[in-house]
Each structure stands twice: as C-alpha cells, then as structure tokens.
Amino acid sequence: MSSATQPDRNAQPFKVLSLDDGGIGELSSLLILENIMENIRDAEDLPEMPRPCDIFDLIGGTGTGGIAAIMLGRLECKIWEVARATSAMDNLFKPIKLGRESEKFINSSFGHSNPCKILIQEAAELLSGQQEMLILSNGTGLSSAIEMGNTKRSIGRSLEKIATSSRRVADELGTEHSSKPQRYYRFNTANGQGSIAASDWVEPSEVAAHTKNYLNEKQDDIKRFTKVLINGFPLVPENPVRPDESDGFVPVYHIPFHENHRFVGRQDILSKLDDQLFTRTGFQQVALVGLGGMGKTQVALKFAYTVKNKYADYSVFWLTAASMDGFRNSCKELAAALGIDASDDEDPRILVKNYLDATICGKWLLVLDNLDDPGLLDAAAKESKISTFLPKSDDWRIMFTTRSKSVAWLAVKTDSLELEEMSSEDLTTILMRSVEGHDDQSHIHNEQSVNELLNQLCHLPLAIHTKKKLSS
Structure with missing residues (x-):
C-alpha cells in the first residue's frame, strides 16, 4: 500500500484506491483508472494528465494489483522486494522476508484478491473517524464463468478462486455502502460487456477492446465518480433539514474545493474583506477585482475557510458564475447538498434563493466566483440576470470575484477591492x-x-x- 498524503482534517474525503489481482486483466483495471484521470484532466483543464498518487491518499493492491499500486504510488522500498511480497505464488517462488522480524510475505490473492476491505481498515486507523472516505475499487474483468479444457487446469482453477473471492468482497461492500452510494464506487468489466472468463487466455488487445466497451457503457457513472473525486463531499449535516422543518439554525458549508494549506500572503486583502463584510451591520457585499492569474479564486477560497473557522454562526456557500449554465448547475449541486427535494421541471436557482431567503436559514456568506460577463448583470430578461436569483436577507454577505471593473461596478457599485500584484x-x-x-x-x-x-x-x-x- 502507498500513502500519498497524510489525511487532511477538513471537509474533503480521504481518497482510497483499491486494485484487484487478476493477471492480464490488470490491464483492464489500469485502463479504467486512466479514463478517470483523463476525465479529471478535462474537467480541471489541466495541461497534462494527473498522477494517481497526487489524487489518492491511499493506494493498495494484491498480486498484479499490488504491482500496479507500486507503479502508481510512492514507496520507499525496492520494487523487486514488494513485487515478490505481492505476486510470488506459494510453491512457485520463495517468499520475501521483510522488516526487523524477517516476516514472510507471499501472494495473498486467494484470500484477498480484492483488498478493498483491508484498505478501508487501514484508512480507518489513520483517520480515527475524523474524515469521510471516498473509495474506488477497480476489478480486473475476471468472471467466474469457467470453461476448462484439459490444459492449464490448475492455473484456471486458481483464477476462478480469485474471481470468486473478489466478487464476494465487492458484493459485501456494495451492500454495506448502499445507504451512501457516493462513498463507494466499484468498476469491473466482469459486470458489463467486457467480462473475461477466468480460464480465457487472451491477448492484451482483447482486454483493451473489452474494456473500451465497458467504458462506453459506464461513462456516466465514471463522470459521476470523477465529479465527487474533484469536488469532494458537501459539508452538510448527515440528514439535511429544510428551513421550514427546523427548530433552530445549524451552520452549513458548501465549499467544493480543498483548503489550500500552502496559501501564501495576501493578509492585507483578507483583512479588508473581513472589515468590509463583517464589521458592518445589515446586508453587505464586495467584489474582488483582478487580472486573470492574480489569484482571485485562491483568495476567495482562503477567505471562505477563514469565515468558516472564525464566524461559527455563519454558513458558507460557493457558486460558480462564469456563465448562466454554470450558475444553474452550481445551484443544482447546492440544492442537492442541502437536501432540497426538487423535480426535473423546478428551477434550482429559485429553489436555492428561496432556501437562503428563509429567516431560519440564519446568517451566511455566499461566494460567486468568476463573474466576468457583464451580460449576466445587465441582461434585459430577468431570467438571464444572476441578480434575479440572489436572496434578499438582511443577514447575507456576498463576495464576487471578477476580472472586470465594469462588472464589479454593476454588481456592487463602489464596494470593490482590487487585488494588487503580490510582493x-x-x-x-x-x-x-x-x-x-x-x-x-x-x-x-x-x-x-x-x-x-x-x-x-x-x-x-x-x-x-x-x-x-x-x-x-
């Protein structure tokens, strides 16, 4: 197993990647993972595909999955040592002895061909219940449909045991996490068009073709997982309450980005934001203006987490405002996070506005990021203006980020702060x-x-x- 980072004590989930054993089928698992990384690259507009060790906090596998975990993770031991510890079958290879006690390690596929439960236990020990887990379990496409001839019988039976063990663990975890489907994801071509019988002797090109069929079939699920992987879980109560159903106020936090613990400087602008929004009574708003690349979003993110930690009676919400479609989708995500029941024909922008307008909702800060299009503020049609969907509570605080001084004027008139060049x-x-x-x-x-x-x-x-x- 490989630990990429120590768990953050914040709202973001602890991300676990589990890789099954499965011989040539491991290629299928890696192709699925590659597709997920490609989705992250495209969604985040990254210049290159991210490395799994930079995305996941814990990576583990057995057998060929163990070899993959070595390649994908960060380990401080020799590859040949761990390769023998994860992939050396008993009676075929000598076991490796590791550690001061010279403990023997051999292939564990027959007992743990799907190591996901072991990884969950490992993560639980690291987290001590202080952070939710996001679990990705990748299978290798082995099915239990065995059609054995007279050759390679013993290896085929071994692969059948591996497939059966892997499926059993997957079924148990699927049942265990059925009440929280966003926490556990299992991708395995054995459950789709790309299944490979454990006895099949196939070329890598055939595995790739099977996996391509599966990825086409499951692309919606993969995109859904990628979205959670990028944005994390909303910081909302386990059972969200509607304002009209609650007897009191519970702060809610919807900040769909990691807190940047390596944030540097900008104390002057953070102090000005605090003064402008929180030292005055009644409704307050401010626009943070700066050129592209100046760090407006990072300053807004730092300020959002500062408010969360400093003002315990304030909820914090974050919406994107780069376009009306983006704003609508962002409102839809917030409505879902707040537990607002909505039909397909209801406008999520209105639902969020009504929710935040409710007195029982309490005080809150709303960040509207990347509002650069003046048309979203001065459009002739009401439904095309973001201001139509902003709440009107006396206890609201709104922060806009924008590249445009004209947009800042339309949004807040003179209540804007310019982000200067860093020292x-x-x-x-x-x-x-x-x-x-x-x-x-x-x-x-x-x-x-x-x-x-x-x-x-x-x-x-x-x-x-x-x-x-x-x-x-």
Missing part, C-alpha cells in the same frame, strides 16, 4: 515551495535568477503554479 517576497516563497523535492534547486538561491524568473512569469501566482506543474 516579491511572497512570490519567492511560492516559487521555492514549487521546487521542493526537485534535484536541482541551485537557481532559487540566486537572487538575480529568481527576479529574472518572476519577471518572465509576470509576477502572476497562477503562472508560477503552472510552471511548477509543467516542470514536475
């Missing part, structure tokens, strides 16, 4: 953090080289962050 000291800190772990760090200790690089990157935090991704 060279803060940018240097970001740059130094971006090269942590790189072999060659000599250039960051030369002040002239650092200043030249910052000038090349136009002193934009996003440009520095992008350069980090392209260099890694």
Whole structure:
C-alpha cells in the first residue's frame, strides 16, 4: 500500500484506491483508472494528465494489483522486494522476508484478491473517524464463468478462486455502502460487456477492446465518480433539514474545493474583506477585482475557510458564475447538498434563493466566483440576470470575484477591492515551495535568477503554479 498524503482534517474525503489481482486483466483495471484521470484532466483543464498518487491518499493492491499500486504510488522500498511480497505464488517462488522480524510475505490473492476491505481498515486507523472516505475499487474483468479444457487446469482453477473471492468482497461492500452510494464506487468489466472468463487466455488487445466497451457503457457513472473525486463531499449535516422543518439554525458549508494549506500572503486583502463584510451591520457585499492569474479564486477560497473557522454562526456557500449554465448547475449541486427535494421541471436557482431567503436559514456568506460577463448583470430578461436569483436577507454577505471593473461596478457599485500584484517576497516563497523535492534547486538561491524568473512569469501566482506543474 502507498500513502500519498497524510489525511487532511477538513471537509474533503480521504481518497482510497483499491486494485484487484487478476493477471492480464490488470490491464483492464489500469485502463479504467486512466479514463478517470483523463476525465479529471478535462474537467480541471489541466495541461497534462494527473498522477494517481497526487489524487489518492491511499493506494493498495494484491498480486498484479499490488504491482500496479507500486507503479502508481510512492514507496520507499525496492520494487523487486514488494513485487515478490505481492505476486510470488506459494510453491512457485520463495517468499520475501521483510522488516526487523524477517516476516514472510507471499501472494495473498486467494484470500484477498480484492483488498478493498483491508484498505478501508487501514484508512480507518489513520483517520480515527475524523474524515469521510471516498473509495474506488477497480476489478480486473475476471468472471467466474469457467470453461476448462484439459490444459492449464490448475492455473484456471486458481483464477476462478480469485474471481470468486473478489466478487464476494465487492458484493459485501456494495451492500454495506448502499445507504451512501457516493462513498463507494466499484468498476469491473466482469459486470458489463467486457467480462473475461477466468480460464480465457487472451491477448492484451482483447482486454483493451473489452474494456473500451465497458467504458462506453459506464461513462456516466465514471463522470459521476470523477465529479465527487474533484469536488469532494458537501459539508452538510448527515440528514439535511429544510428551513421550514427546523427548530433552530445549524451552520452549513458548501465549499467544493480543498483548503489550500500552502496559501501564501495576501493578509492585507483578507483583512479588508473581513472589515468590509463583517464589521458592518445589515446586508453587505464586495467584489474582488483582478487580472486573470492574480489569484482571485485562491483568495476567495482562503477567505471562505477563514469565515468558516472564525464566524461559527455563519454558513458558507460557493457558486460558480462564469456563465448562466454554470450558475444553474452550481445551484443544482447546492440544492442537492442541502437536501432540497426538487423535480426535473423546478428551477434550482429559485429553489436555492428561496432556501437562503428563509429567516431560519440564519446568517451566511455566499461566494460567486468568476463573474466576468457583464451580460449576466445587465441582461434585459430577468431570467438571464444572476441578480434575479440572489436572496434578499438582511443577514447575507456576498463576495464576487471578477476580472472586470465594469462588472464589479454593476454588481456592487463602489464596494470593490482590487487585488494588487503580490510582493516579491511572497512570490519567492511560492516559487521555492514549487521546487521542493526537485534535484536541482541551485537557481532559487540566486537572487538575480529568481527576479529574472518572476519577471518572465509576470509576477502572476497562477503562472508560477503552472510552471511548477509543467516542470514536475
């Protein structure tokens, strides 16, 4: 097993990736994982496909799944050692002895061909109940449909045992998590068009073709999982209550991004946001204005988590406002997170507005991110204006982020703050953090080289962050 990061003590789920054993079928598991990574790349508009070890907090597998976990994760032991520990079949290979006690390790596929339960137990020990898990279990396409001839009989029977064991664990976990379907996802071509009989001797190209059929069949489910993987679980009560059904106020948090614990600087603008929104009574709003790449979204994210931690009587909600379609979809996600029952013909924008307008909903901060289109504020038709769907409570606080000063004027008139260029000291800190772990760090200790690089990157935090991704 490989731990990519220690679990964050925040709203984001602890992400677990479990990989079954299954011989050549492991290719199917990896192709499914590759498709998920491609979905993340496309959804996040990343320059390249992310690595699983940067997405998942815990990766584990047995047999060929163990080998895949080694390739996908970060381990501090020799590959050949772990390969023998995960894939050496008894009576065929010598077991490996690891650790001070020289404990023997061999292939565990017959007992744990699907290691998902073991990984869940491991994660539970790390988390101590302080964080929800998001579990992805990938199968290898082995079915129990055995059609044995007179050759390779013993290996075929072994594969049949592996397939049966894997399916049993998957069925148990599916039942166990049936009340929380967003927490557990199982993808396995044995359950679709791409099943491979355990006795089949197939070429990799055949496995790939089977898997392609399965991916086409399951693409909606994969996109649904990818969405949860990116955005995490909404911070809402386990059983959300409607405002008209509640006897009191319970703060609710819907911030669909990780908290950035490596956030640097910007204390001046954060203090101004706090003063403008929370030192005055009644309805308050502010627009944060800055060029693309200046870090408006990161400042808004930091402020959202600051409000969550500082003002315990305030809920915090986050909606995207780049387009009306994006705003509508964002409202739909928020309505679902709040437990608002809605039919297909109901407008989620109105549902969210009515919910937040309710007095019992209490005080709240709403972040509207990336409102750059003036047409969303001065459109002739009411249904095309975002302001039509904003609540009118005296206890509301709204923060807009925008590139446009004209949009800021339309939204809040004079109540806007301009995001200035970061100081060279803060940018240097970001740059130094971006090269942590790189072999060659000599250039960051030369002040002239650092200043030249910052000038090349136009002193934009996003440009520095992008350069980090392209260099890694």
